[in-house]
Amino acid sequence: MPRQPHPFTFMCTRCSWTKTTIPLSDALVIGRDWFTQCPKCGSESLKHVPASQREILKARLEQFFRLHS
Ligand SMILES: [Zn+2]
Numbered sequence: 001m002p003r004q005p006h007p008f009t010f011m012c013t014r015c016s017w018t019k020t021t022i023p024l025s026d027a028l029v030i031g032r033d034w035f036t037q038c039p040k041c042g043s044e045s046l047k048h049v050p051a052s053q054r055e056i057l058k059a060r061l062e063q064f065f066r067l068h069s
Contacts, residue, residue: 005033007051007059012038020051020059 005023012018017040023033030036037044051059 007056008034008048009051009055010035011047011049012041012043013045013047014038014043015041017041020055022051022056022059022063 005026005028007020007022009018009020015038017038019035021033021035028034031039035046035048038046
């Protein structure tokens with residue numbers, strides 16, 4: 001079994017954009033699983049931290065509703 005990558009929360013240091021990603025595999029897709037630039041303001045100063053349990057839960061719910069709407 002391949003090891004599942006850890007979920008991360010990305011945060012823009014310029015605007016208030018945040019996003020938690022739950023990668024499905026080691027093949028990270030930029031813009032979906034990984035961000036190098038803020039999609040909102042274009043800033044490249046993003047921070048990423050391991051997602052908290054609460055953020056993971058929220059991201060899972062968002063994923064679920066996207067798939068089922
Ligand atoms: Zn931003």
